[in-house]
Each structure stands twice: as structure tokens, then as C-alpha cells.
Amino acid sequence: xxxxxxxxxxxxxxxxxxxxxxxxxxxxxxxxxxxxxxxxxxxxxxxxxxxxxxxxxxxxxxxxxxxxxxxxxxxxxxxxxxxxxxxxxxxxxxxxxxxxxxxxxxxxxxxxxxxxxxxxxxxxxxxxxxxxx
Numbered sequence: 552x553x554x555x556x557x558x559x560x561x562x563x564x565x566x567x568x569x570x571x572x573x574x575x576x577x578x579x580x581x582x583x584x585x586x587x588x589x590x591x592x593x594x595x596x597x598x599x600x601x602x603x604x605x606x607x608x609x610x611x612x613x614x615x616x617x618x619x620x621x622x623x624x625x626x627x628x629x630x631x632x633x634x635x636x637x638x639x640x641x642x643x644x645x646x647x648x649x650x651x652x653x654x655x656x657x658x659x660x661x662x663x664x665x666x667x668x669x670x671x672x673x674x675x676x677x678x679x680x681x682x683x684x
Contacts, residue, residue, distance in 0.1 A: 554588055
């Protein structure tokens with residue numbers, strides 16, 4: 552059994568984040584020592600690593616909870632996991648497209664800027680009602 556500090560080190564999850572995950576029911580609350588300290592098993596630390604990996608991929612908490620519930624089912628559905636992952640990938644692609652449009656708009660606006668003290672074309676363009684990024 553490991554303290555929260557060791558669980559944090561081994562999982563790569565910040566201590567406050569571990570407490571948050573427990574409060575929100577994302578991971579189960581661990582057992583406690585006679586002195587009241589949280590004690591984590593290797594399985595609980597593995598779940599924390601799983602959640603961290605999912606968060607690193609940008610999955611929202613609700614999806615991670617679904618993934619966790621599927622890990623304990625004997626007849627888990629890979630098709631369900633794939634569908635959730637593909638939906639997340641669609642969202643990521645939409646964000647990339649939006650960021651690309653924003654990048655192009657900002658590049659176009661800033662290309663017209665000068666280092667002088669004259670009227671700034673970028674600010675003028677942003678003030679116009681017809682401008683949409």
C-alpha cells in the first residue's frame with residue numbers, strides 16, 4: 552500500500568488532482584490507514600495512470616468514466632470504445648480546422664501591421680462590423 556504522495560509519483564497525477572478524481576467519483580476512494588491517511592494499492596495507482604493517459608489524449612471525464620466501467624466488464628465492447636474514440640477524433644479535427652482558420656485570419660491581419668506609429672490596419676479591420684474570423 553502506498554501513500555498519496557507515492558501514488559502521485561507512480562501515476563504521474565498531481566496530489567490535488569487525485570483528490571479531485573476521488574471527490575468526483577472518477578476513481579474510487581482508497582482505504583485509509585489507522586491514522587486516516589489514504590492508502591493506494593497498485594491497482595488503484597494503475598487506474599490513476601489510465602485516467603492520466605486518457606486526459607493526455609484530451610478525453611473528457613465522462614468518457615473516461617465510461618472507459619473505466621468498460622475495463623471491469625468481461626464482455627466489454629471494443630466497438631463502443633472505438634465509436635467514442637472516433638467521435639473524439641472528429642471533435643479534435645473540428646478544433647484543428649477552426650484553429651487553422653483563426654491562424655490564417657491572424658496572419659492576414661498582422662501582415663498589414665507596421666512598426667510605425669501610424670493608424671494600425673489590424674485594429675481598424677477588427678473594428679469593422681463586417682469582419683469575421
